[in-house]
Amino acid sequence: MKRILTAVVLIAVVFALIFFGKLWMITLCAALVAELAAYEYLQLASVGAEVHGAKLRIPVWWMTLGTALAFVVTLPNFPVEAQLPVLSALTLALFAWNGFRAPLIQVLPDTAQGLFGLLYIAYPLTLVPLMWKQEDGPALLLFLMVCVWCGDIAALYIGKNFGKHKMAPRLSPGKTWEGAIASVLGSVIAGMAVVWISDVLTARGNLILHIAQPVWQSILLAIQLNIAAQAGDLLESAIKRGAGVKDSGTMLPGHGGILDRIDALLVAAPVLWYILLMKDYFGLGRF
Structure with missing residues (x-):
């Protein structure tokens, strides 16, 4: 609870x-x-x-x-x-x-x-x-957060109930390939939900969640952000295992420490920033 x-x-x-x-x-x-x-x-x-x-x-x-x-x-x-x-x-x-x-x-x-x-x-x-x-910044941040959160939730519940094949037992014994695949799918579904809501609002003249990029780019972006987020989770686990602790702290009831909650974001956010820079450099349009 x-x-x-x-x-x-x-x-x-x-x-x-x-x-x-x-x-x-x-x-x-x-x-x-x-x-x-x-x-x-x-x-x-x-x-x-x-x-x-x-x-x-x-x-x-x-x-x-x-x-x-x-x-x-x-x-x-x-x-x-x-x-x-x-x-x-x-x-x-x-x-x-x-x-x-x-x-x-x-x-x-x-x-x-x-x-x-x-x-x-x-x-x-x-x-x-x-x-x-940035232009359309709120939509950009929401897309990032939703992809990270929903991927984490999908990995937790699918991996816990159906996971059998260990992904990186040296870093995190609980992570499984089944959970990792579910995490990618969870991020894609959540990202597409944001895109759908954006289209509905935009059609009604509300640009608060305006997303200009094609759907295929949004799907690819959701996958990239999920992979980055999972890498961030595993890398923080490497730090904790090196220190011989389970959680980074106790600041958040039921969740461990602050670092435990933002570990995925710490890698996903820079990856998103780099992708935006490359889109701008190669003229691939904005988010």
């Missing part, structure tokens, strides 16, 4: 932000989620280091500041070129901090893990407000 209630509340909040929120609201909420996920990442990295007899030395203040700055430089007042210098400055700051405080053998691993945390968590979530403010 806790799992269902938590899911309902989270879905309601996301839908409200997509259709009724402002850019600053979406940016703030994405940044808050990133901060919480980054904190969980630090805990996982710390536990993983202890497993190997080391102590992680990534200061919380650095991760908090770095995650916040990742969102700040995406605001309209900042040029796109500001992102790389800020990331470089943060990396050098952590490098210097570890260089003078940590055992020499830990300088490189700790700095690398800190930088990875920003690239793995903060950067993908900065794409959420960036996509929302």
Whole structure:
């Protein structure tokens, strides 16, 4: 029951932000989620280091500041070129901090893990407000979220009840090929439902969910997003298994941690962004 209630509340909040929120609201909420996920990442990295007899030395203040700055430089007042210098400055700051405080053998691993945390968590979530403010941004984000969510639900229930062939037992013993196939189908069906609703609303003159691309492109996009989402789920499992824990945290009743809920999105969102860039570069039209 806790799992269902938590899911309902989270879905309601996301839908409200997509259709009724402002850019600053979406940016703030994405940044808050990133901060919480980054904190969980630090805990996982710390536990993983202890497993190997080391102590992680990534200061919380650095991760908090770095995650916040990742969102700040995406605001309209900042040029796109500001992102790389800020990331470089943060990396050098952590490098210097570890260089003078940590055992020499830990300088490189700790700095690398800190930088990875920003690239793995903060950067993908900065794409959420960036996509929302694109033309037809709300429809774009809804398509992304629905494909990720419904694929996950289909994989959970079909894999649990009918799954027999293990997909990646070293990373996630519960994942099966039956669940993976059901996940792809779930994303495609959900994505087509969004397209159908878009067509109905557009025919009535309501462009809130306007989707311009052909149906075949939407089907292909749903498949690509699902594959990316499943990869994101497995990769987060690899981090947790390396740390010897089941969940990334306990912030969400019935769901584990924040990182457990957004692991698929952390890979699917960049993949969607790259696809949009390629569509624009090759003149394949907009979403």
